Amino acid sequence: MASTIAVLNQKGGVGKTTVTLGLASAAWARGLRTLVVDLDAQANATWSLGVSPSLDTWGTSDAMLANKAGAAGSMIAPSGWGESIWLLPGSSDLTIRETDVKRADAQIRLAKALTGVTDQFDLVLIDCGPSLGLNTTNGLAAANGALLVVEPTVFGLRGIDPVLDLVENVWEQHNRGLELAGIVLNRVPGVSSDAEKRAAQLAKMVGAKAIWKPSIPLRVLINEAHAERSPIHSYGQRASEISNAFDRH
Amino acid sequence: MASTIAVLNQKGGVGKTTVTLGLASAAWARGLRTLVVDLDAQANATWSLGVSPSLDTWGTSDAMLANKAGAAGSMIAPSGWGESIWLLPGSSDLTIRETDVKRADAQIRLAKALTGVTDQFDLVLIDCGPSLGLNTTNGLAAANGALLVVEPTVFGLRGIDPVLDLVENVWEQHNRGLELAGIVLNRVPGVSSDAEKRAAQLAKMVGAKAIWKPSIPLRVLINEAHAERSPIHSYGQRASEISNAFDRH
Numbered sequence A, B: 001m002a003s004t005i006a007v008l009n010q011k012g013g014v015g016k017t018t019v020t021l022g023l024a025s026a027a028w029a030r031g032l033r034t035l036v037v038d039l040d041a042q043a044n045a046t047w048s049l050g051v052s053p054s055l056d057t058w059g060t061s062d063a064m065l066a067n068k069a070g071a072a073g074s075m076i077a078p079s080g081w082g083e084s085i086w087l088l089p090g091s092s093d094l095t096i097r098e099t100d101v102k103r104a105d106a107q108i109r110l111a112k113a114l115t116g117v118t119d120q121f122d123l124v125l126i127d128c129g130p131s132l133g134l135n136t137t138n139g140l141a142a143a144n145g146a147l148l149v150v151e152p153t154v155f156g157l158r159g160i161d162p163v164l165d166l167v168e169n170v171w172e173q174h175n176r177g178l179e180l181a182g183i184v185l186n187r188v189p190g191v192s193s194d195a196e197k198r199a200a201q202l203a204k205m206v207g208a209k210a211i212w213k214p215s216i217p218l219r220v221l222i223n224e225a226h227a228e229r230s231p232i233h234s235y236g237q238r239a240s241e242i243s244n245a246f247d248r249h
C-alpha cells in the first residue's frame, strides 16, 4: 500500500489544504505518482489543482456513496499539475456525506473505495475538512498516517487533544494500520514571542520528536501559488525556503 | 426580539469567533445585555468567555436536543466577562448534532430553544462552526441577521457563494425574518496588494454597500485577548484601533 496520509485538524484555517498541496508539490518535483483525495466540501485542493469542483463529475462523495471496493478507480482524474498528480475531486455534497452515519460501513466507505487504487501511487494525500465528523473518520480509516497541522495559537493548541482522541478511536475501531505521522506547525510568523511560547507548549504536550522540523513559515507566496493554481515548487528560487520545508518531509 | 446575529462562514479560520467576541466586547463596553450562543464543537468562544467547555454542563447541544420552546432559558450561564454577558456554551457533542437531520424540526430546534430567551437581551450573537450543515442552518433559522466573515484571500472569496445560497435557503424554508446583516473583512494585512485586489473583487461580487466599514485589521493583540480570555475593549488605548472597528458595528 502506498504511503496514505490524512491531513487533518478540526480547527479551521490552520493550513490543511496548504500542507496537502505543499506535499503534493514536493512529490510533483520528484516525479512521484501522487493521488490527492479532497474530502472537504469547500474543495479548495480540487480548485488549486486545476480542476473545477462540480456536482456533475465523479468525486469523493460518489466514491463513498458507492460503498464498493475499488469504486474510486473509475472516479479519479488527472490534475492540472501534470500526469504524475491525480485527484479524487471534492464537492459541496460532502456536507451531506457527514450525515450518513447510519449507512452500512459508514466509517470505512472511503477505505473501501480506495482499495486497490492506492497501489498505483507512490503517495496518497487526503485533505480533510475542519471537522471531526464522519468524513474525517473515513479519511483516517483509509490512511496509514495521520498528519496534524497546527497553527501556534491558543485556539490551535486547545484543539489538539480532540483530534488525537479521534485518531486513537479510529485505530481501535477501524484501522490498526493507522499511525500518527506527525504534527506540523504552519503559519509560523517571523518574529512572535507568543508563537514561540505556543511552539514550546506544543513540544511539552506531544513530545518534540512528533513535531516535523522545519515548520512552515508564514509567506505571502503561498497564497499566490494557491491563486495561480500552481505547485509551490514551480516558483523556483523565490520559494526555496517553503519548498525546502516541504521537501524535508 | 433582540437583534440576533449569526456569525458564519464555511471557510475555516477566517475569524468567526474573533468577530463574535469583538462584537460581544463592544456590547460589554456599553453595558448592553448580550447572549453569546456557541454553536461550534471546538467551543473557542465558550473558553475565551471564561467558561470551561464540558459535556457535563448544559449547553447549545442540549438546548437543541430538548426540542422545546424556551429550553435554552434554563441552560444559559453568566460568562467570565461580568453580568452583562451571558453564554449558551458549546461542547464537543455539537459534532453529533450535525447528524440529527432526520429528527423532528431538525432545522429549527435552536430557534425553538431560544424562543422567549432572546427577549431578555439587547444583543444575541451566534458563533457558527466552519460548516454549512445542520448546526449552521439552525443558527440562521434562529437569527434575524447573518454576518459573513471573510478573509481577503482566493479561498476566502471562493467560499462566499455557497454561504449566501444557504442564507437564501433558510430564509425561504424556515425564517422569513432573516436578512444579510453584512459582510465583514477580517485579518486584513497592513500592506498587501493581493488583499487589496481581493477586497476590490469582493465589492464587485456583493456590492460595496453590503461590506462593513471599517474592516478588522490583522493585529497580534487579538490573539493575546483570546489567550487572556478578556474583552478586547479591556485593553484600553492599546486596542483602540480594533475596538473602534468593532464599535462602529
Ligand SMILES: Nc1ncnc2c1ncn2[C@@H]1O[C@H](COP(=O)(O)OP(=O)(O)OP(=O)(O)O)[C@@H](O)[C@H]1O
Pocket: A011, A012, A013, A014, A015, A016, A017, A018, A019, A040, A042, A044, A128, A129, A130, A186, A187, A188, A216, A217, A218, A219, A220, A222, A223, A226, B010, B011, B012, B013, B130, B153, B154, B155, B156
Ligand atoms: N504558511 C502559510 N503562509 C501564508 N499563508 C498561509 C500559510 N498557510 C496557509 N495560508 C493561508 O491561510 C489560509 C488558510 O489556509 P488553508 O486554507 O490551507 O487552511 P485549511 O486548514 O485547509 O482551512 P479549512 O479549515 O477551511 O479547510 C489560506 O488563505 C492559505 O493561503
Ligand SMILES: Nc1ncnc2c1ncn2[C@@H]1O[C@H](COP(=O)(O)OP(=O)(O)OP(=O)(O)O)[C@@H](O)[C@H]1O
Pocket: A010, A011, A012, A013, A130, A153, A154, A155, A156, B011, B012, B013, B014, B015, B016, B017, B018, B019, B040, B042, B044, B128, B129, B130, B186, B187, B188, B216, B217, B218, B219, B220, B222, B223, B226
Ligand atoms: N484580525 C485578526 N488579527 C489577528 N489574529 C486574528 C484576527 N482574526 C482572527 N485571528 C486569529 O486567527 C485565528 C482564527 O480566528 P478564529 O478562530 O476567530 O476563526 P474562526 O473562523 O472562528 O475559526 P474556525 O473556523 O476554526 O471556527 C485565531 O488564532 C485568531 O486569534
Ligand SMILES: [Mg+2]
Pocket: A016, A017, A018, A040, A044, A127, A128, A129
Ligand atoms: Mg482546507
Ligand SMILES: [Mg+2]
Pocket: B016, B017, B018, B040, B044, B127, B128, B129
Ligand atoms: Mg470559531
